Amino acid sequence: MNLISSKTLQLKSKIYSLLTHTGFRKYFANTSWLMAEKVFRTGVTLFVGVWVARYLGPEQFGLLSYAQSFVALFTAFATLGLDGIVVRELVKDESRREELLGTAFWLKVIGSVAVLLILAVAVNFTSNDKYTNMLVFIIASATIFQSFNVIDMYFQAKVLGKYIAFANSLALFLGSSVKVALILNHAPLEAFALAVVFDGFILAIGYVYFYGLSLRAKRSNLHSDIQNAKFSIIPLKFKRQTAVSLLKDSWPLILSGIVIMIYMRIDQVMIKEMLGAEAVGQYAAAVRISEAVFFLFPVMINSMAPAFYNSLKIDNKTISEKRIKIFYSTIFYLCLIWSIFIFIISDKLILLLYGHKFSESISIFKVHVFSNILAFIGGVTNLWYLANGYSNLTFYRTLQGAILNIILNCILINKLGTIGAAIATVLSYFHVAVITMFLSKKTRKNGNLFILSLIYPFKVITFKES
Structure with missing residues (x-):
């Protein structure tokens, strides 16, 4: 006692x-x-x-x-x-x-x-x-x-x-x-x-x-x-x-x-050129709400940044990697749970906010809302890149995402309309947040930690030193 x-x-x-x-x-x-x-x-x-x-x-x-x-x-x-x-x-x-x-x-x-x-x-x-x-x-x-x-x-x-x-x-x-x-x-x-x-x-x-x-x-x-x-x-x-x-x-x-x-x-620029102003309105309305309902996650990542950097300084490799997996796991599953909840109420949410004139925004919103998971995983990955001195790779991965987004928009908007643009966003975000981690030997280790974090038991964890 x-x-x-x-x-x-x-x-x-x-x-x-x-x-x-x-x-x-x-x-x-x-x-x-x-x-x-x-x-x-x-x-x-x-x-x-x-x-x-x-x-x-x-x-x-x-x-x-x-x-x-x-x-x-x-x-x-x-x-x-x-x-x-x-x-x-x-x-x-x-x-x-x-x-x-x-x-x-x-x-x-x-x-x-x-x-x-x-x-x-x-x-x-x-x-x-x-x-x-x-x-x-x-x-x-x-x-x-x-x-x-x-x-x-x-x-x-x-x-x-x-x-x-x-x-x-x-x-x-x-x-x-x-x-x-x-x-x-x-x-x-x-x-x-x-x-x-x-x-x-x-x-x-x-x-x-x-x-x-x-x-x-x-x-x-x-x-x-x-x-x-x-x-x-x-x-x-x-x-x-x-x-x-x-x-x-x-x-x-x-x-x-x-x-x-x-x-x-x-x-939005490509939608205007290919489908017209009204299609941009439907798409922009969906995107704005999709981004707004996740406004706390950037704050969360920024507040976690010092602890994330400290995790990388720990000499014990096992503890360091465990903490990184916990960061990824926490952000991923919180975003996933929130995305599923927002997806379920999306019909009522869009109609309540915008009215029936924007009913086409519902299907766009249901797709786009899942891009936020990948965006915030990318945010955690950026911390890892910066901590390890790979800021130049951040530029190249974003450049790849921009090029891929343009290509996918050209294909998918023609075939699927505004929903195609939302799908293009999700796929390009996936490439930037996940695929690019495995394209370089320098960042492959981080990619492996992310994959392992997906099967890491999700629970409330108090960080403790061994």
Whole structure:
């Protein structure tokens, strides 16, 4: 009994020590703000998005979704893959804040202009009419405001998640209010395209405001002799050498961003070209709900990431591999159970949310919902790739998925319509998440662990050291 009491006291002491640790409290608070914002965003976006879809109907909603997907194919040129790199550099040396943020800001502005120029050429290779192209360019103009996302990078580097949450929640609230007002006032489709631009504008204003607020808070904590130092609200410094250095690091990420966007959005673009706008509306409605009902799983994987990385550091191979199998098994079976449940209620769920105008979305949804299992298995696999220094293989596997997705869409959309696009998504996700693990000797071991995890007894396991 004394031994048990002693261990209990030690455990309580460790827990108290952890909870009162400054670093833990800082990162826990940061994560809590971001998670709360994620839950709020998912709920509001789902509610307003469904309302917009019901108001517009399949054809107009399809045109709006197509325009957004078409623009998304080129947004990698606007972001330039800078986000993670700038965060990394800010963490290394905050004294370069204005130089890094200002350079990244102007690079993103240039990238946004490049997107508009590329789109001006790209639309000539589509069957779009003038009205559809107008929607495309209205939505594309919102990429200019993405330049202000450099402030988000600063918040990430300084672990100021509350400001990210505040800015995003403000933009979401005002943007959603505008969309509701448009519905109630029977606004035309182009007004909803302009609402996308308004979302970007409000988010930019929010970032600028909270950036200034954070700097004022920081200044108030500084020594009195530098409290009067000037802080620019919008960092506009541009340094050519810094720009070259950032782009040198980011170009692989630009390519990766392009591939990912093709992988994620090409299906809706191809459906529009092959079947028309109404088919895109039916498909987009199904996909949005399919992704929305799984919103907690990315949060789960991100929260599991540190424990996953620690598992790979364990010297005992048996324990390490056991934990990896548990990670895979947990994600796979939780996703499978949830997918089956959603599949069972899919008819009622789609009709309840969208109404009978979107009844064709039901069969698409029933297929697409199972792609989420593979997407999240792929997410766990990405952790393994990154931990072992195989990030370059992540790009190649995504590239394979994008190419396969295009080929399958060409074949299956012609034969099966929109359900064919959903099947193409599932098959391409399966290739990326599972098949690619066995195509390289470097990753085959991880593939074997995944296969073994499928037969691993599923139960609630408390990780213990042997």
